[in-house]
Amino acid sequence: MAQRKSSNCGLHLVNTDRDCNTCDLPKKCIGDGLDKTQSESISSLIKSRGPFQAGEPIFRMEEPFRSIFAIQSGSVKVASSLDDGTPLIHGFYFAGELVGIEAIGDTHYQNDAVALETTWICELPFDKIESLCIEIPKLQHEILELLGKRIRYTNSTIVRGRYLSADKRFLLFLNDLYQRKGTINANGDRVVTLPMTKGDIAIHLGLRPESLSRALSKLQEEGIIQNRSREIQILDENQEVFSCLWV
Amino acid sequence: MAQRKSSNCGLHLVNTDRDCNTCDLPKKCIGDGLDKTQSESISSLIKSRGPFQAGEPIFRMEEPFRSIFAIQSGSVKVASSLDDGTPLIHGFYFAGELVGIEAIGDTHYQNDAVALETTWICELPFDKIESLCIEIPKLQHEILELLGKRIRYTNSTIVRGRYLSADKRFLLFLNDLYQRKGTINANGDRVVTLPMTKGDIAIHLGLRPESLSRALSKLQEEGIIQNRSREIQILDENQEVFSCLWV
DNA sequence: CGACCTGTTGAACTCCGTCAAGGCGTGTGG
DNA sequence: CCACACGCCTTGACGGAGTTCAACAGGTCG
Numbered sequence: 396m397a398q399r400k401s402s403n404c405g406l407h408l409v410n411t412d413r414d415c416n417t418c419d420l421p422k423k424c425i426g427d428g429l430d431k432t433q434s435e436s437i438s439s440l441i442k443s444r445g446p447f448q449a450g451e452p453i454f455r456m457e458e459p460f461r462s463i464f465a466i467q468s469g470s471v472k473v474a475s476s477l478d479d480g481t482p483l484i485h486g487f488y489f490a491g492e493l494v495g496i497e498a499i500g501d502t503h504y505q506n507d508a509v510a511l512e513t514t515w516i517c518e519l520p521f522d523k524i525e526s527l528c529i530e531i532p533k534l535q536h537e538i539l540e541l542l543g544k545r546i547r548y549t550n551s552t553i554v555r556g557r558y559l560s561a562d563k564r565f566l567l568f569l570n571d572l573y574q575r576k577g578t579i580n581a582n583g584d585r586v587v588t589l590p591m592t593k594g595d596i597a598i599h600l601g602l603r604p605e606s607l608s609r610a611l612s613k614l615q616e617e618g619i620i621q622n623r624s625r626e627i628q629i630l631d632e633n634q635e636v637f638s639c640l641w642v
Numbered sequence: 643m644a645q646r647k648s649s650n651c652g653l654h655l656v657n658t659d660r661d662c663n664t665c666d667l668p669k670k671c672i673g674d675g676l677d678k679t680q681s682e683s684i685s686s687l688i689k690s691r692g693p694f695q696a697g698e699p700i701f702r703m704e705e706p707f708r709s710i711f712a713i714q715s716g717s718v719k720v721a722s723s724l725d726d727g728t729p730l731i732h733g734f735y736f737a738g739e740l741v742g743i744e745a746i747g748d749t750h751y752q753n754d755a756v757a758l759e760t761t762w763i764c765e766l767p768f769d770k771i772e773s774l775c776i777e778i779p780k781l782q783h784e785i786l787e788l789l790g791k792r793i794r795y796t797n798s799t800i801v802r803g804r805y806l807s808a809d810k811r812f813l814l815f816l817n818d819l820y821q822r823k824g825t826i827n828a829n830g831d832r833v834v835t836l837p838m839t840k841g842d843i844a845i846h847l848g849l850r851p852e853s854l855s856r857a858l859s860k861l862q863e864e865g866i867i868q869n870r871s872r873e874i875q876i877l878d879e880n881q882e883v884f885s886c887l888w889v
Numbered sequence: 890c891g892a893c894c895t896g897t898t899g900a901a902c903t904c905c906g907t908c909a910a911g912g913c914g915t916g917t918g919g
Numbered sequence: 920c921c922a923c924a925c926g927c928c929t930t931g932a933c934g935g936a937g938t939t940c941a942a943c944a945g946g947t948c949g
Contacts, residue, residue, distance in 0.1 A: 475797075481805055485797055497794060500787025505794060525783065532776050539772070540747030542789035547744060547752060549796050550722075550732060557804065557848040558728055561937070593896065601804040606937055608897055624896085624946085808905070840928065853905055855929055871914085871928085 433531050440523045443467070445515035453508040453516060454495060460504050462518045463495040469514025470590040473497070475506045484599040487511070487591055489576050496545060511590040556600065562610040564600050569620070569627060577629075585629040680778050687770045690714070692762035700755040700763060701742060707751050709765045710742040716761025717837040720744070722753045731846040734758070734838055736823050743792060758837040803847065809857040811847050816867070816874060824876075832876040 429437070445467070447453060453464055456475060464471075471494050473485045485506060488494050498504045499521065528535035552571060556564045569587065577587045589596070597607035611622045621628035676684070692714070694700060700711055703722055718741050720732045732753060735741050745751045746768065775782035799818060803811045816834065824834045836843070844854035858869045868875035 477802065477805065483801060483805070485801060496790070497797065498790065499793075500783075500790035501794065505797070525779070525786070528782060529776055529779050532772075535775060535782065536747075536772065538786070539789070542786070542793070543743070543745065543747030545793055546789070546796070547748065549793070549800070550744065550752070553796075553800055553804075554730060554732060555724065557800075558724065558730070592894090594894095603938060604896075605898085605939085609937090612897075839926090841926095850906055851928075852907080852930085856905090859929075 429531065429533060433534075436527060436530075437534070440520060440527070442518040442520075443515070444518055445469075445513075447510035447514045447516070449510055449512050451510050453510065453514075454504050455507050456504055458504050460495070460498040460501055460521070462520050463493055463499070463524070464508070465493050465517045465519060466490050467515040467517055469516075470511040471508050471514060471516075472511055472591055472595060473506045473508050482598055484595055487572075487595075487599070492575075493541065496542060499542065561600075561602055561606050562614050564602070565596075565607065565610050565614070566619075568596065568600055569629070573629065587627050587629070589625050589627065676778065676780060680781075683774060683777075684781070687767060687774070689765040689767075690762070691765055692716075692760075694757035694761045694763070696757055696759050698757050700757065700761075701751050702754050703751055705751050707742070707745040707748055707768070709767050710740055710746070710771070711755070712740050712764045712766060713737050714762040714764055716763075717758040718755050718761060718763075719758055719838055719842060720753045720755050729845055731842055733846070734819075734842075739822075740788065743789060746789065808847075808849055808853050809861055811849070812843075812854065812857050812861070813866075815843065815847060816876070820876065834874045834876070836872050836874065 447469070453471060454462075466488055468490050470490075471488045473488065473494055475483050475485065477483065485497070494508045495504065497506065524534075524538065528538060552567065556567055559567060572587050572589075573585065577585060579585055593607055593611070594604045597604045600607065602610075611620070614620045615622045619629075619631055621630055694716070700718060701709075713735055715737050717737075718735045720735065720741055722730050722732065724730065732744070741755045742751065744753065771781075771785065775785060799814065803814055806814060819834050819836075820832065824832060826832055840854060840858070841851045844851045847854065849857075858867070861867045862869045866876075866878055868877055
């Protein structure tokens with residue numbers, strides 16, 4: 396059985412102490428800055444669940460919406476499909492981030508949320524959260540902020556991405572991923588470990604697997620990235636890789 | 643000076659009595675089902691503004707975020723641009739719908755909201771709305787629902803649309819538009835009047851004007867639509883036009 | 890070992906973008 | 920009233936990026 400990353404399953408979930416300037420995903424812990432009593436009333440709502448193994452669903456499309464989920468450790472993809480079966484991947488989420496908030500205000504989830512690796516989550520019953528928001532205005536503000544950020548995040552990735560070529564679109568994605576979960580290893584290399592398949596990335600970017608593969612080969616030839624099986628290394632020294640995205 | 647559509651600028655803004663099954667945009671009036679006192683406390687917050695002429699901004703990118711806006715009459719496009727000036731159009735909004743909610747939780751607007759025709763709006767100061775949510779749980783629920791719907795709307799249009807060819811992408815857009823503001827004229831024709839240019843539609847769909855123009859010509863040749871200058875007529879009798887989108 | 894999944898590469902094709910020209914409607918000024 | 924300019928839309932020809940189809944390599948797991 397997998398080891399829990401943290402025994403505390405309060406809403407102070409995972410404190411990634413990395414600054415995140417460019418990505419708009421909720422990074423701050425829900426409940427930060429609340430007093431002790433308030434924190435405790437939130438903690439009492441939470442159900443810890445896990446471990447989910449790779450491929451196991453956290454929730455499924457058409458299940459009644461009851462809870463949002465905070466990822467404690469691991470990673471999750473949010474997916475659905477067109478009626479002909481064409482798969483759609485709406486996003487990938489990691490420790491400290493929330494899934495299920497797309498369903499707020501609806502009776503059912505519209506997507507599947509599937510673990511990409513061994514994953515622990517905290518379940519937050521949304522009706523309880525909503526009630527608590529009445530008592531804790533600061534919490535209400537955070538939830539609203541979270542939803543706003545999610546809308547903006549989609550705009551800055553999907554909408555922007557549409558106007559970019561395959562390789563730039565991947566760089567936009569890589570940049571986002573690096574901000575959210577990139578690491579610097581012992582050699583000082585800037586790397587991003589990929590819990591999802593390249594096929595999944597391709598779908599998420601609106602590309603075919605072959606097209607992404609070609610884009611990756613091209614970027615590697617150009618010395619911009621090092622393309623390994625489950626890891627991308629960012630070679631460009633001055634991070635000018637990404638400058639092309641903003642020009 | 644343009645005639646006001648309604649002298650009541652409460653939050654019961656515009657009651658389009660059309661059912662809207664497929665589109666996920668907020669259609670119901672904020673504040674529906676509240677009691678008289680509650681309605682009045684909302685009404686007291688509202689500032690009516692207008693008329694805005696075509697091309698006039700409701701709010702601009704980089705302005706501090708203070709209010710969300712309910713469209714009373716007319717129509718609005720929400721746009722921004724890439725750093726090289728490439729225009730992006732995030733959406734079009736009509737009477738009874740809200741703009742500015744993408745900025746919730748941020749300090750500034752990230753988009754321009756521009757009137758497409760003579761337009762009246764109601765300004766809702768968001769800090770006041772937020773405070774009122776504490777007192778009126780039902781209002782809080784509606785705001786949350788609204789934000790959730792906006793996220794789902796983006797997923798069902800932009801994200802889905804990426805996987806469709808130019809003509810199907812337009813049909814998806816037309817379908818949405820027809821649900822939201824389509825009319826049946828005296829001849830029984832199902833028509834959608836377009837307050838925006840075809841160029842704007844193209845950009846919104848992630849296409850070039852030329853590509854959209856070709857798609858429209860093709861759809862007209864196939865007898866699916868009638869393409870007029872500022873109006874699209876849907877010819878297909880059994881609405882099977884759109885079935886291809888769900889197959 | 891063989892089945893299977895994931896990723897890569899090649900070749901032909903397709904759709905959309907690009908560039909260029911022209912038509913149409915509107916508004917302005919002579 | 921007409922002439923002209925301008926913005927919007929359309930059409931044609933061409934090229935290129937990405938898709939499609941196919942074959943194959945490498946890893947994992949039974």
